[in-house]
Amino acid sequence: MYALVDIKGKQYRAEKGSVLKIDRVKQEKGEKIAFDSVLLISDGGKVNVGTPYVDGARVQAVVEEHGRDKKIVVFKYKKRKHYRKKNGHRQHYSVIKIQDISKS
Secondary structure (H helix, E strand, O other): OEEEEEEOOEEEEEEOOOEEEEEOOOOOOOOEEEEOOEEEEEEOOEEEEOOOOOOOOEEEEEEEEEEEOOOEEEEEEEOOOOEEEEEEEOOEEEEEEEEEEEOO
16 A cells, blocks of 8 residues: 655655655654645555545654755856856755555
8 A cells, every 4th residue: 555645745655664755844853743635545456546635545654863965066157257156055854754544
């Protein structure tokens, strides 16, 4: 059984016991979190697609850790204009473990 879940504008495939790396959430490490925005549930050969979400479906997870990704360099440049701008960015993330996928 798996579900497609919309978390902060991005779609993830969630299975029971799977670990997902998502954009940072406010919950602390060890806290439970539930997502109601389930787009699709597949149970064996039976697929339930929502319009846009599946009614009564919920994915429950627990926050395992928080962190920051590797730095990426953002370099802007315009030729012959002596314009160069170098900037860096490190994205914050949370790692969650899927506990349960339920549907009504």
